[in-house]
Every structure is written in C-alpha cells, then in structure tokens.
Amino acid sequence: MALLQIAEPGQSAAPHQHKLAIGIDLGTTNSLVATVLSGEAKTLADQNNQVMLPSVVHYTQNGIEVGANAFKNAALDAENTLVSVKRFLGKSKADIESEYTQLPYKLSEQNGIFNIETCQGPINPIQASSEILKTLKKRAQDSFGGDDITGAVITVPAHFDDAQRQGTKDAAELAGLNVLRLLNEPTAAAVAYGLDSGQEGIIAVYDLGGGTFDISILRLSQGVFEVLATGGDASLGGDDFDALLVEYFKQKTAQNELDSPSLRLFMSKAKACKEALSEYKKVNVILEFADQSHTVEVTKELFNELAAPFVKKTLRACRRAVKDAGITNEEVLEVVMVGGSTRMPIVRDQVGLFFEKRPLTSIDPDQVVAIGAAIQANILVGNKPDSDMLLLDVLPLSLGLETMGGLVEKIIPRNTTIPVARAQEFTTFKDGQTGMVLSVLQGERELVDDCRALAKFSLKGIPPMAAGAAHILVTFKVDADGLLSVSAMEKSSGVQAEIQVKPSFGLSDDQVSQMLKDSMNFAKEDMQARMLKEQQVEALRVIEAINASLVEAKNLLTESELTTLEVEIDKLIQLRETATTPEQLKTAITELDNASSDFAARRMDDSIKKALTGQSVDQV
Amino acid sequence: MKYFELFSLPINFNIDLALLNQAYLRLQKTVHPDKFAHKSSKEQLLAVQKSAEINDALHVLKHPLKRAEYILAERGVDIRAEQQTLQDPMFLMQQMELREELEDISSASDPEDEIEAFEKKIQMLEKDFHQQLTALIDQTELVQLERAADVVRKLKFIYKLRDELERVEDSLLDD
Numbered sequence: 050m051a052l053l054q055i056a057e058p059g060q061s062a063a064p065h066q067h068k069l070a071i072g073i074d075l076g077t078t079n080s081l082v083a084t085v086l087s088g089e090a091k092t093l094a095d096q097n098n099q100v101m102l103p104s105v106v107h108y109t110q111n112g113i114e115v116g117a118n119a120f121k122n123a124a125l126d127a128e129n130t131l132v133s134v135k136r137f138l139g140k141s142k143a144d145i146e147s148e149y150t151q152l153p154y155k156l157s158e159q160n161g162i163f164n165i166e167t168c169q170g171p172i173n174p175i176q177a178s179s180e181i182l183k184t185l186k187k188r189a190q191d192s193f194g195g196d197d198i199t200g201a202v203i204t205v206p207a208h209f210d211d212a213q214r215q216g217t218k219d220a221a222e223l224a225g226l227n228v229l230r231l232l233n234e235p236t237a238a239a240v241a242y243g244l245d246s247g248q249e250g251i252i253a254v255y256d257l258g259g260g261t262f263d264i265s266i267l268r269l270s271q272g273v274f275e276v277l278a279t280g281g282d283a284s285l286g287g288d289d290f291d292a293l294l295v296e297y298f299k300q301k302t303a304q305n306e307l308d309s310p311s312l313r314l315f316m317s318k319a320k321a322c323k324e325a326l327s328e329y330k331k332v333n334v335i336l337e338f339a340d341q342s343h344t345v346e347v348t349k350e351l352f353n354e355l356a357a358p359f360v361k362k363t364l365r366a367c368r369r370a371v372k373d374a375g376i377t378n379e380e381v382l383e384v385v386m387v388g389g390s391t392r393m394p395i396v397r398d399q400v401g402l403f404f405e406k407r408p409l410t411s412i413d414p415d416q417v418v419a420i421g422a423a424i425q426a427n428i429l430v431g432n433k434p435d436s437d438m439l440l441l442d443v444l445p446l447s448l449g450l451e452t453m454g455g456l457v458e459k460i461i462p463r464n465t466t467i468p469v470a471r472a473q474e475f476t477t478f479k480d481g482q483t484g485m486v487l488s489v490l491q492g493e494r495e496l497v498d499d500c501r502a503l504a505k506f507s508l509k510g511i512p513p514m515a516a517g518a519a520h521i522l523v524t525f526k527v528d529a530d531g532l533l534s535v536s537a538m539e540k541s542s543g544v545q546a547e548i549q550v551k552p553s554f555g556l557s558d559d560q561v562s563q564m565l566k567d568s569m570n571f572a573k574e575d576m577q578a579r580m581l582k583e584q585q586v587e588a589l590r591v592i593e594a595i596n597a598s599l600v601e602a603k604n605l606l607t608e609s610e611l612t613t614l615e616v617e618i619d620k621l622i623q624l625r626e627t628a629t630t631p632e633q634l635k636t637a638i639t640e641l642d643n644a645s646s647d648f649a650a651r652r653m654d655d656s657i658k659k660a661l662t663g664q665s666v667d668q669v
Numbered sequence: 670m671k672y673f674e675l676f677s678l679p680i681n682f683n684i685d686l687a688l689l690n691q692a693y694l695r696l697q698k699t700v701h702p703d704k705f706a707h708k709s710s711k712e713q714l715l716a717v718q719k720s721a722e723i724n725d726a727l728h729v730l731k732h733p734l735k736r737a738e739y740i741l742a743e744r745g746v747d748i749r750a751e752q753q754t755l756q757d758p759m760f761l762m763q764q765m766e767l768r769e770e771l772e773d774i775s776s777a778s779d780p781e782d783e784i785e786a787f788e789k790k791i792q793m794l795e796k797d798f799h800q801q802l803t804a805l806i807d808q809t810e811l812v813q814l815e816r817a818a819d820v821v822r823k824l825k826f827i828y829k830l831r832d833e834l835e836r837v838e839d840s841l842l843d844d
Contacts, residue, residue: 068707200706229706273694372839429706439698465728468702468721474750528717529702594708642711649712653700653719660699661677661692 068199070229070430071189072237072422073182075203075217077135078259080104081416082185083423084192085432090241090423092416093192101415102184106131106177108167115184124313127153129167133260134181137163137174138220139212175220182224197586200229202426204418207233207265207279208445210491211503211533218530229429231530235265236274236440237421238387241412244269245438250382251277251374255400255408257363257390260286264367266374266381274440277374278464280366285359287323287390293355294319294347302336302343311338326352327392353395360399367403373464384408389415441466446501448525448533451488453478455497460525463493467531472524474540481513485521487546489535508537508546580631588625588638592618595645598652605651617644670743672726682737682806684730693727733799734828737821740806746814748821755822764826767791771830774837784838791831798824 072090074081079101083092092100099117107119107130114122123130131154137145142156142163155166164171182203189198203226205217214231221228235254239245244252249270256263263281267274295315299307307315318334325332326349336343371378384400386408391397400408412420428436443466449459452475461471477485485508492500511519520540527533538545595618603611621641628634670680676692678684698704700719705712729735738749755761767790774783798820805817 230703270690270694273697429703431707437698439694439701439703441697441701466724468717469724470718470721471725526721529720590707591709594712642709645709646711646715649709649715653712653715656699657675657696657719660695 067432068430069189069193069196070199070423070426070432071186071201072232072419072424072426073185073201073203073226074234074237074416074419074422075135075178075181075205075220076104076258076418077133077261078104079415080181080185081419082189083416083419084189085423085427090420090427092419093188095188102181102188104133104135104181106134106180108169108172110168113169113180115180128155129169131165131167131172131174131177134174134177136260138178138216139210139214140174175216175223178217178220179223182221182226186224186226198226200227200426200430202230202232202237202422202429203228204232204234204237204422206261206263207235207276208263208281208283209531210446210501211448211531212491212501214531218532228530229426232422232425232440233265233276233442234387234418235263235267235279235385236276236442237418237425238385239267239269239274239421240424240438240440241417241421242383242385242409244383244385245274248382251376251380252383252385253367253371253381253404254385254387255363255367255391256281256387257396258286258388259390260284260288262286262363262366264363264370266370266376268374269382274442275466276441276443276464277376278370279445280370280373282362282366285362287320287388289359290323290356290390290393291316291319293359294322294352297347297351297355298334298336298343298345301345302341308339314338322347323352323393327394349394356393356395360395363396364399364403367400378404381406385417386410386414387417442529442531443467444469444527444531446491447493448503448527449490449500450475450523451490451497457490457492457495457497457500460523461527467527468529470524470526472522475521475523476517477511477514477519477521478516480516482516482519483511483513484509485511485537487523487535487537489533503533504535506535506537506546508539508544510542510544511539512542512544577631581628581634584628584631584634584638585625588621588634591638591641592621592625595641595648598645598648602652602655605655606648610648614644614648617641670740672730672739675723675726676730678730680740682733682740682803684736686731689727689730693723696723734821734824737802737806737817737824741814741818741821744809744814746811746818748818755819755826757819757823760823760826764830767830771833771837774834775841780837780841784834784841787834788831791827791834795824795827795831798827 070084072083081092081100081102083090094100095102095116102116103120105116105119105123107114107122107126109129119130123132136149140163142158145152145156145163157164157166157171159171162173164173165177186198190196201221203217203221205214209217217231218228235256238254238256239252250268252267252269254263254265254267256265261281261283262285263279265279266277268277295312298315298319299305315336318336322332322334326347329349331346331348334345334347336345371381381404384404384406386397386400391408391410391414397408397410425440427433428438443464444461445463447459447463448461449457452458458473460473461469486505487508488497488505489503490497490500491503494500508521511521521537522540523535523537525533525535536545595614599614606614618641621637624634624637628637673680676689676696678689678692697720700716700723702713702716702720705716729739741747742749771787774780774787777783802817802820802824805813805820808814808817
C-alpha cells in the first residue's frame with residue numbers, strides 16, 4: 050500500500066496548487082453547485098443544509114432574495130418574483146408574449162432588451178439569472194472559507210441555441226464568474242457516472258425535469274464524448290403529470306372552475322400524490338377547500354394509466370433521437386436518468402423497456418448534472434493534468450443566412466462537431482449593389498420566418514459590379530461553447546465586416562460591463578483596486594503558463610528568441626508588483642501574450658506531430 | 670494534400686475510416702480548447718483555430734463525396750463551386766424514374782418494405798460509382814480526372830436521392 054504524503058505546514062504538497070473550481074447546474078426550477086474535494090465530487094448545501102436552490106428571484110424595496118424565501122413570495126408578490134427565468138433567456142418580448150400568455154409580469158422593452166418591470170426597476174432575464182449564480186457562488190466561497198473561485202463550468206440544455214447560450218454566459222460574467230466552459234447537461238450527467246472511463250459505446254441520457262424533457266444520444270470512444278443527436282419537448286415535464294392529477298381531482302370533486310388558492314392547493318396535493326405513488330400502491334388525497342372536504346383515492350394503476358400518453362410521447366422523441374443518431378436501440382450501452390421526474394416508476398419501467406436495459410439511477414437525478422459539471426471544471430482548471438478525458442460537443446441547431454425570397458441557406462448543419470469554421474460565397478442581387486444585409490439565423494426549417502433570427506449586420510462599400518459578379522465570402526465560426534461569430538468579406542476589394550453575434554435581444558459587451566460596474570457597490574477607488582487585483586492574478590496565470598511551456602519545450606526556440614521572451618517575462622513580473630492601474634498591467638499582459646504567440650503556435654504544431662507519431666509529449 | 674497529411678494517412682480515395690477516426694481523436698486530445706482552458710488567451714484562440722481546422726478536415730475526408738471533390742481539387746479539377754449540369758441523358762433518365770418511384774413510396778401499402786428495396790437499389794448504384802471513382806481518381810492525366818469529376822457529379826445525384834429517402838422515412842415516423 051502506498052503511504053499518504055503530508056506536507057510541511059504552510060507548504061503546498063503539490064507543485065501545482067489545487068485550484069477551486071465549481072460546476073453549476075442552472076436549472077429552470079432548481080439550481081445547484083458542486084465541487085471536487087479530495088478527489089470526490091459533491092454538491093454544496095446552504096446553511097439550512099439544502100442542496101437545491103429554487104430558481105426564483107424576488108425583488109423587494111430593500112433588496113433581492115433568491116431561493117426558498119423568494120419562492121414563498123411567488124404567490125404573495127407575484128409581479129416582483131421572477132420564477133423559472135431560464136425560460137426567458139435569449140428570447141425577445143414578442144417570443145415570450147406568444148409563448149406564455151398568463152405571466153403575472155409587466156414586460157417592457159428598452160433598446161431592444163426585454164425587461165420585467167419590478168419594484169427595483171426593469172430587470173432582464175440575464176440579470177435575474179446572475180442573481181441565482183451569485184447566490185451559488187457565495188455558497189461555494191463560504192464553503193471554501195472565503196477563497197476565490199478560479200473558474201466555473203455551467204451547464205445548458207443540449208438544445209439551447211446561440212442566444213440562450215450567450216445569455217447564460219453573460220449572466221455568469223455578470224455574477225463575476227470565470228466561465229471555463231458551457232457544458233451540455235446530458236454530457237455532464239454521463240461524466241458524473243464516470244462513463245468516460247474505460248467503457249466505449251452509446252449512451253442515452255433521458256432527462257425529465259419539472260417543465261422540460263430532453264433526450265440525448267452520446268457516443269463514447271477512447272475517452273471522447275460526442276453528442277450524436279438531441280431531441281425532446283420544451284413543454285413537457287413533471288408539472289404536466291401533476292396537471293393530470295389536478296384534472297382528476299376536479300372531476301372527482303365535481304369542480305369546473307377553481308379559484309386560485311384552491312388551484313394551488315390542488316396542484317401541491319397533486320405533486321405530493323405523484324411523489325407518494327413512487328413508493329406506495331395507493332394514496333388517499335384529502336382536499337379541503339372553500340368549505341368542502343373530499344377524499345380522493347388514487348391507485349398506482351390509475352396514475353400509470355393517466356401518465357401513459359405523456360410517457361409515450363417522451364419515448365417517441367427517444368425513437369426519433371435514436372434514428373437521428375444513426376444507431377439502433379440495441380447499441381445503447383447505458384441509459385442515464387436525469388431530473389426529479391425520472392423517480393416515477395412508470396418512467397423508469399417504460400424507459401427500461403424501450404432501451405431494453407435497466408437505466409442508471411444510483412446518483413440522485415436532481416444532482417447528477419451539477420456533479421458532472423464539477424468533475425469537468427476540476428479538469429479544465431488544471432487540477433488533473435493527466436486526465437485523458439475529452440468532451441467533443443456538437444452544434445445543437447443549424448446556422449445559416451437569409452437569402453433572396455426569405456429562404457435559409459444553411460452554412461453549418463446541426464450536429465456538426467465544434468469548434469468549427471465554415472465559409473460560403475454569396476453574391477449580389479442587383480447591378481451596382483454596394484451593400485448587403487446579412488441576417489444570421491438558427492434552426493432547421495427552410496423558411497426564414499420559421500427560424501430564429503440571431504443577428505443582422507451589414508457589409509458596406511462593395512465596389513459597384515454587375516449582379517452576381519461580386520464574391521462575398523461569409524465565414525461562420527463557432528467556439529467550443531457553441532457561441533457564434535460571423536464575418537463577411539468581398540473578395541476582390543477586401544472590404545470586410547465582422548460581428549460577434551450578440552442576439553438582437555441579448556446584451557452587448559458594453560452593456561454587460563456597464564451592468565457589472567453598476568452591480569458592484571463599491572466606491573470608484575475600490576473598483577479600481579479590485580480590477581488591479583484581477584489583472585495581477587491574470588498576469589500570474591500568464592507567466593506561470595509560459596514558464597511551464599518553457600520547461601516543456603524550450604528547444605523550439607532559438608537562443609535569441611528565448612532571451613527576448615525571458616526579458617518580456619521579467620518585465621511583466623516586475624510590473625506586476627509596481628503597476629498602479631489595471632490598464633497598465635493589461636497592456637503588458639497583452640504584450641507578453643503577443644511575444645509568445647509564435648512560440649505557442651510552434652508548440653501546437655509540434656504536439657500535433659508528436660500526437661501522430663504515437664509518442665506522448667512527456668516521453669520526448 | 671494537407672488534410673491527408675494532417676491525419677498521417679496515404680492519399681487515397683479508399684480511406685481507412687477507423688484509422689482516420691483514431692488519428693482525429695488523438696489530434697483533438699492534443700489541441701482541443703478544453704486542454705487550454707487554463708492557459709493564456711492567445712493559446713486558447715490558437716487551440717480553437719486548430720481544433721476547428723481538424724474538425725473541418727475530418728468532415729471533408731469522412732464523406733466520400735467531399736473527399737473525392739477535395740482530391741480532385743488538389744489535383745487541379747475543382748468542381749466544388751460549379752453550377753454545371755450533367756450531360757448524360759441515360760443517367761438523367763434513370764434518375765427521373767428513381768425520383769418517381771420515390772414519390773410513390775409514401776402512398777404504398779407497405780412503405781417500409783419499399784423503403785428497404787429502394788435503399789438497396791441506391792446502395793448498388795453508389796457501390797458501382799465508388800468503384801469507377803477508385804479506378805479514375807488516382808490517375809494523373811486530365812482526361813481521366815475529368816471523367817472522375819463526372820462520376821462525382823453523378824454521385825451527388827445519388828446522395829441527394831438518399832437524403833430524400835431519409836426525409837420520406839422521417840415523415841412516416843412523424844405520423
């Protein structure tokens with residue numbers, strides 16, 4: 050047996066200090082935070098020992114409440130209590146008004162941003178989400194004894210489009226989190242089960258939450274996860290099963306219309322009844338409302354009969370996803386269950402029958418996503434340099450451009466592995482046309498009106514030519530988080546236009562940084578000091594990264610290149626101590642970054658060569 | 670033949686997909702942005718670019734049609750952006766017949782059997798064209814390469830048919 054090592058007091062045992070990384074499951078109904086401590090991933094609880102934080106934000110005259118307390122106010126102060134804001138992320142006011150007709154909120158729109166009017170003024174869904182993230186961040190910091198968090202992995206549904214992903218990332222930035230990666234929820238769940246180690250094959254992730262259903266088909270080979278297909282139903286979840294029971298109760302108590310307190314009572318009784326039926330064969334529900342009292346008996350058989358059509362609906366989506374993935378049911382190696390609604394026995398049984406194997410349920414289905422995110426965060430932050438795991442994700446929805454006649458030309462089809470860059474040529478429609486509006490769309494349909502408009506930008510200054518003579522090269526780039534940037538160039542003249550796609554109803558970078566400033570209740574000097582400290586941390590990170598690279602691959606540099614680089618490093622080391630403004634330090638960091646970019650490129654090429662000659666870098 | 674080189678594979682239309690995939694995974698494990706999440710922003714940017722390039726190369730080499738077009742382009746016959754139509758009445762006639770057959774499938778009494786039969790037919794054609802292509806594409810004379818390009822054009826029709834068959838299959842599933 051190996052002996053455990055204990056470090057000298059005050060000294061770190063490992064050459065690289067353990068960095069604090071967290072995984073966050075930012076859910077529609079509940080949110081959670083988890084971390085890896087002593088090699089084990091676990092969710093973090095609040096002071097009341099609650100792991101799940103209801104995704105509810107309550108704005109009051111005196112401040113902001115998040116979680117269980119806010120949840121209590123949902124009914125009392127509905128218009129100031131934002132519930133399930135995840136549904137609103139990356140959507141426009143018009144989207145929301147057409148999708149949800151009975152919201153208790155006053156909606157408004159300002160400079161293209163959609164807001165909910167609260168007693169604290171207009172609040173957009175990104176700000177509200179950031180309050181949830183701040184609460185979880187604080188919870189994590191408290192459990193780490195106040196230490197700073199190096200980075201976070203935040204999960205998103207696999208089907209989230211660019212606007213929704215961007216909204217999630219902006220919310221995290223607003224909460225002061227360094228986002229290491231946005232991770233798809235099903236991938237996180239599979240990671241939590243350690244399916245990345247050793248096994249090879251197809252994994253299905255069945256996620257039935259409070260209000261949404263997602264099915265994802267993943268392939269695992271040689272430590273690599275690929276999302277082969279996703280599917281689901283954005284408006285089917287545990288709440289729908291509750292609604293079935295509410296209807297049944299209404300029928301049994303001969304009620305047509307219920308006032309809202311009674312409806313709430315029926316809903317909570319329905320939920321409790323559903324949960325009880327996971328353990329008991331029969332439940333007696335006592336309904337006391339408006340001077341009436343009824344007892345309704347619900348058997349497991351009855352519930353299963355009521356629920357069957359919904360379960361079937363989820364299985365139809367499963368069949369579709371299996372087909373999209375180009376596989377058969379027998380090829381599915383494991384089925385991972387996610388979401389509280391998968392506790393229902395009928396769901397487990399039917400899913401088991403469908404995939405012909407017993408689904409994995411040993412990790413709490415409410416916590417499994419956060420746990421997987423924490424494991425990935427721990428790796429990304431550099432705590433496990435020997436990890437062989439690699440998650441390859443795909444684009445959830447096709448990206449394209451609007452062409453004449455309101456048609457969509459797909460540039461990158463869905464399920465393309467990311468990151469990816471694709472270019473396509475377009476041309477002018479009229480003689481002498483000097484400008485062009487590029488409308489970026491996301492979705493699977495052929496018509497512009499059926500797809501989601503992500504952004505519009507224009508390319509101006511095209512030299513006048515005959516229709517069809519100009520060659521406009523449009524390049525779409527999607528990074529590892531699934532976020533898009535688009536550039537356009539007229540080839541003969543070199544006229545260019547470029548945008549980071551910020552959805553029309555999302556926030557611009559300036560708006561994010563302004564909000565960030567607004568949200569910090571610091572005097573200007575404090576703010577300056579804080580930003581300087583952040584740059585000092587960043588400088589150290591860059592210096593350490595380059596030094597580590599030098600140890601690995603000094604041989605790729607000539608004597609004089611090495612000297613130049615070392616001089617630059619020393620310069621930054623000194624400036625880190627002496628700089629008085631964050632800008633000063635930021636410039637110096639960029640300079641060192643630039644000075645080392647050739648070295649970085651050479652190292653990358655070198656490691657590519659080594660990867661294919663079959664020897665690992667450390668053997669050289 | 671940058672893409673073949675990238676994966677250390679011999680330049681050949683008949684490619685070993687297992688080897689391609691292995692090389693791909695090994696490369697991604699080296700350059701994927703996840704491996705650089707804690708490194709400098711320059712390195713992160715570089716990683717995104719390299720990783721995207723490798724994804725693109727895989728995309729081209731994995732798909733027989735794209736692979737053939739790529740090899741032809743590298744050998745000087747670039748047909749990737751062309752609008753040219755095919756001058757082969759016999760082939761076009763056959764295509765029209767196949768299309769009509771495809772349209773009738775959804776109204777057939779047993780569409781699933783029909784789909785299977787149609788799929789087999791397409792597979793046969795595909796196999797035949799692949800053989801022709803294998804014989805032509807590695808030649809150096811332009812005449813041969815032009816003939817290879819014609820086979821690629823025909824293959825495009827076949828793949829389009831296959832896509833459409835899939836759409837028919839999908840619409841049957843939706844019902």
